[in-house]
Amino acid sequence: MARELPLRAVAARVLLAVEQGESLGQCLPAESQFIDPELRPQLQALCYGTCRWFHRLDGELNSRLRKPLRKQDRIVHHLMLAALFQLRFSANPSYAVLNETVEACKALGRAPLTGLVNGVLRAAEREGAPEPASDEARYSHPDWMIEKLRHNWPDHWQGILDANNTQAPMTLRVNPRHGSREHYLERLQEAGIPGRATEFAHHGVQLDSPVPVDLLPGFAEGHASVQDEAAQLCTQWLRLEPGQRILDACAAPGGKTCAILEAIDNQGDVTAIDESADRLPRILENLDRLQLSARLVEADAADIDQWWDGQAFDRILLDVPCSATGVIRRHPDIKLLRRETDITPLASIQLGLLSALWQTLAPGGRLVYATCSVFPQENSRIIRRFLKQQPDARLLDEPAAWGMDTGHGRQLLPDPHSHDGFFYACLTKGGPEESQ
Template identity: 75%
Template sequence: MFYDSLPFRAVAADVLLAVENGQSLSQCLPYALSQLPPEQRPQLQAICYGTCRWFHRLDGELNQRLKKPIRKPDRVIHHLMLVALFQLRFSEQATYAVLNETVEACRALDRPHLTGLVNGVLRAAEREGAPEPSDDSSRFSHPVWMVEKLRHNWPEHWQAILDANNTQAPMTLRVNALRFSRDEYLKLLTDAGIGAKATRFAPLGIQLERPVPVDNLPWFEDGAVSVQDEAAQLCTTLMDLQPGQRVLDACAAPGGKTCAILESCAELSEVIAIDESQDRLPRVQENLDRLDLSASLIQADAADTEQWWDGQAFDRILLDVPCSATGVIRRHPDIKLLRRESDIVPLAGIQLGLLNAMWSILKPGGRLVYATCSVFPQENHRIIQRFLKQQEHAQLIPIDASWGLDMDAGRNLLPDPNSHDGFFYAVLEKPDA
């Protein structure tokens, strides 16, 4: 579709249709943004993220209001109405502008026969106000399966997790310890008029009062800081990195943790960063370049060690596995639409396979840190328990930390509206031969 001639609500509707059809916002939004005039871009971004965040609530309301579903070829108009409902319910936009411009957008999408329906549905929505959510899926605005799985997995925390997922995550920085101390950088931020505070758990973390473009951050281009959630930063506190070690980051892109590893111990003998994705691996190099760090990058399936491994075992391995990403829904609300319940079992199979493969190339006496940004035990401590049954000599190292919840085999951080994302860590050591 040619976006440059369309009103931004029509573009948003088409982006949401693409998400419904399986594309992530990070795949389809950049192109759409590039086609709009700069002054409309923040609004398009806010609408796409906001409509995904509240999709299940808004979709519940829209389906109640429609006497019969919109025909499949006109599905984009269903999304256009969701966009308008998002603006009516969750934004400060003037109602008349939302109504009139949504009808215009319907025309611009070449569906003049549906303008009457759009107008009628939105006028009723405006007049009658938001209905009471009919179930927990619309109340918490998550797919039914996710609500049920979280309720089952976290009987004491499921509502807090769902609520946290609907908040906007703070912007958090990791100070490059090779350049500045955290206090020094906090001072630079204060001097630049950017409100910020030290994070509670991550020793180099700084949480900003409100997000700012990275170009406004002092010395960003020169590698002073990186944007990284507090929970993700904790990986280096668990790796016990020492000079001279050979380190593998087995699932590395876009390289946030590879760079954190290199910053936290300047004299490692070698760091190898692997990622399977040809598209994502270059982002590791971009991050290394900006921070003036170096690592050996390999594009490969890490589990296929015959293909890439030189036979020299690693002292430290970070295994930040592909996962459901259910701990980072507040940053990626499209996960609510993209993830399926049936994804979890195959993901768990991949995670356990990667863990066994990485174990085989860890030195005796070496340490492996397993990480996910998931809140499902199936991808977290249950993987570790299954692994420990298969590798009876593996030692689970207790994590003595003030963050997260002890899961017997690892620690889980649940998403916290005031600070970190949802995350899981487990530390394993291979006994000396």
């Protein structure tokens, strides 16, 4: 059994790992073994919160340090960031934060730095939060992201940044195979879990407050799944019907695959592809819980010679790898992990996937291109570039009450009270007389 460490010491280890390029999803489970299982929700809240406000906290901490810590002591920098987060954004008593952070510093083998830690945090407690000295600190985002959003969305960039710094609501997708959304809302009410119907997604329910999934009525039996409202919209543009041959490319962890199968009552030929062998079991877990079936393929979706049997698909959902800048509120470590230099290579991958998979679409079929990005470079500009190079591709002007019409698809920006940021475009192959 792993030796237990103080909560804040483990949080510092997690934050250091994120700075070194690991996602919270990767390093949190590994580090959670070093604390009491009952403290794991607190650890997650501390790490997510510190990442959410990292740039503001880091700006304050750097202003309070006369010089940066040595590289080998960088973990103490992250320890103080976690403490600052609790001083500024939590209800934890300040004396407990200070005392326990000093003890965590010792547990990390940095006893000589306890005086520094104590002095910096006492000054922070005494003097209160300073006025942010830069936009990076004010909005708690990296400068490059702020500038890109300001340029791309001159009327919305501040709203996007503010939404990113909120905690996302918990949203469910009700499985229509087990009853209506209205019936499930009644079951939630009976269980003391208030919620409301989502505005745009036909099977969505947004809870007033998050709850553990094992408290949700019928969750283990597949009566509902956790999925953001924006992600649920993919099935509405696909115009799904039982018996269709359907491809879900880049499918893990399988939420959209399952939504597709629910929409056709598990009566269709559905193929789900992902190139990560580690992620395919997640799709299988979701399918099993919901009692659904699909053909799972481990492959690079763009390499169609590797996996395609030559039989065309009636429908394709292409949810491409992207910057994930529309889901920062759910994954605040994106602010630390993503680089501006990532965007152009991602755009190249996205256009490559779209061009390759287009060959597998039946004439008159529908392909829905989706990202959880808010950057036009990954969204409307990809569609515009693709239409210029693909003469048999046509953009469908689908009616929708959600998002903004970009001219080449619809963009949802993150809404602090409901959905994530998402982009959708619906394409068909051939002329108007061929579209299904």
